[in-house]
Amino acid sequence: MISRKYLDIFCREAHEQLALLQSGLLALEKRPGDRGMLHELLRHAHTLKGSARMVGLGDIAAITHRMEERLKEMEGGTHPVDAPGIDLLLKGADAVGLLTAALVKGEPPPLDADAFVADFDKGELPAPAPADPVPTIPDPADTVRARVSTLDILVNLVGELIINRKRFETKTDTLRDLLPELPAECRPRLKEFHRELEDDVLYLDYLIQELHGKAMGLRMLPLKSITDGFERLVRDLSRDQGKEVRLELVGGTIEMDRVLLEALKPAFIHLVTNAVCHGIESPEERSAGGKPSCGTVRIAAQHEGSSVLVCIRDDGRGMDPERIREAAVARGIINGADAERLSDDEALYLTLRPGFSTSETVTAVAGRGVGLDVVKQNVDRVKGNIILKSAVGSYSEILLQLPLTLSVVDALLVAAAGEIYAIPTSYVQEIVKLRVDEIESAAGKDTIRLNDAPMPICSLAGALGLPEAVPSPRHLSAVVLKLCDQRLAVTVERQLGNSEVVVKRLGAQFQGVRFVFGATIMGDGNPALILDVPDLFDGGAAAPALRRPELSLPAAKKVLVVDDSITTRTMEQSILSARGYDVTVSVCGEEALERALAGAFDLIISDIEMPGMNGFQLTRALRDREKTREIPVIVVSSLSRDQDKREALEAGAQAYIVKGSFDQGVLLETVEMLIG
């Protein structure tokens, strides 16, 4: 395939030559005896023909060849220089213009060159179809050539800027956290400084995003740049197979990272080859089945968020789940009982397993023994996903969910085994909170039920072969991962939210480290590993059973909630009880004090404004009494003034939560921080 660079150069040249041809022909029409002009036109047509041949554009070469011949005939006097002759040549120039415009836009040729040439020879050309104006080819003076490696370095440096911005953000947050610890007289100036610094970081963030977008744009290429040769591939394969197959490409102008496209090209070739060889039936079979004798393979691409969806669909015989099950069992890929348990949709995914040959199962045509597992490996490598759909006798559809680029990915950050890991969000289905008793064990494997379906669960640390922390006795946090039709829940110590992370490749010393796709640099300057989720699905099966907390769970911690509002009281009680705390409620400060002295509470959560003894007074009273002096107090109030917070802390409260910003997570985090 001719590189896009040369095609671009040709298009620029064609643009100039066509303009000269058109103006020259119009001039010749006015001065038919101008032999100098005739010779000039011959030279332009000849140059265009030669250039088209150089870049393999046979259609344009054929048309310009005929134009050159006609001009020679005019020069030799065997054909008159008259209006019909000029008209014919202008239509030739229009046709070349149409083909070039389509080339620039990455669209299929808008006319049949063979038919055009035949009509040209007969002098019977119809009026040309109205064409879109030829897109402006950038003036060569406005463009410069750059080495791809230079662009890669540019993108890497922008990645460094993104990392550095994160470090700035972290330091700005640290400054904010330090403010309360500083002497009161310093705070106003530092607060102002902090606010200005936040503005600067925000503006820097905006600039870096712009810069990143532009730098990435330099590395993007249209999908068509790798599918250009597919028409020929389909034509040759279908002839070999005695089939009639038409290739349709939609969305060929959608741009993706060059590195990613290069990595995906083998997968596309596999899929198109499989569709022609194994999907599309022979013309006789198709006719007998009431289908048109010519089959269609359609490649359609479209954007979806920060991903590209590429669908390769053929209207052939489809994939038969029953035959796939039989072949998978026969090849030892799955046992009979497990195969029977699979739904028809799930059975399709057996074709992605190593050792599965589509040629012997999906179709009766002997193939090359190339399995879809190769495609899966390619797609895994670029952090994409595959979705299979099919209807027997009707169609097969392979949907590839692909990232636009591999240099920056959206990732969920989690903590496990004392480290931070980034999981590309394209693999994350959801995050769930679990109680330990929701985990079922059978034959050494742990499962949970999600949406009424069983799902394997393991600890992320265990799957990675790292030491596993004993989970909290009350609950577990698990990330549900998806890969094709598979799901796997991995427990983590904490989930730290989503972030756009810059992907740093591991260097030449790293030869395919298992479970790791790359690394990113966190705000503190330390690396965090980006996990290779397909490896986790393999590793999850081998992961040890989850470590369980001691069976004799410690008695639930006792919490006293004091609030005169029934809504707040009930809500807090409900949140805390759901998390396993033993909650007692009081409606006023006096009652709370009485209960605190009579009972053995681990924590007290109090409102401020209550009838009678308010929250400040209650806290002071608790601190004044030996029995309750050490019980932590959290004040939850709608009062948000600094002086209220200060008074609560001076009275002896350990934490202050403003109801306006109140959410379940903040309350639970604060409670857990104080009493576990």
Next chain:
Amino acid sequence: MSGPGSYDIGGILGEMREAYWAGVAEQEEAPGEVLEALLFTLGGLTCAFETRFAAEVLRLPKLIRLPAVSEPVVGIFNLRGEITAAMDVRFLLCFDAPPIDAKGRLVVVKGETFVTALLIEGALGVHTLPMDAFRPAPGAAEERFIRGRFDHEGEAVLLLDLPALLAAPEMLIGAQK
């Protein structure tokens, strides 16, 4: 031919010969070949390699563990934006492995195809070692990465064969995948 105005060609040649040999003798007494090396402690021993392989010496940064890898890799760290491996090569050298304390350092070294960092127990600085104090290693299997020993200020210094060490298959991480 020994009259006035004549000269003793034999004497002149003799003087020239003596001058020549004196020059040669002076050259032989000139300082011998030396090796500029980074000295450090590894496995409780004093080791060295040529300074041309060393890029820098770092205090121990936070090392991030890699899953599913075994010795000698101990983790990765951020070397000015490049993800770099920290390697503990003591077991490859059949050395003891005392705990790394506050004196522990990483020496960043440049191999033919990659840059990596070696975990050392302490850096002793750059020294000039005279080659005439060098005795090549006998070539025992357990000394495959040791070129020989220097007697340096009354102490033995092991000269590591760094190119051989960096080319060892064990230095490639995850190659077993």
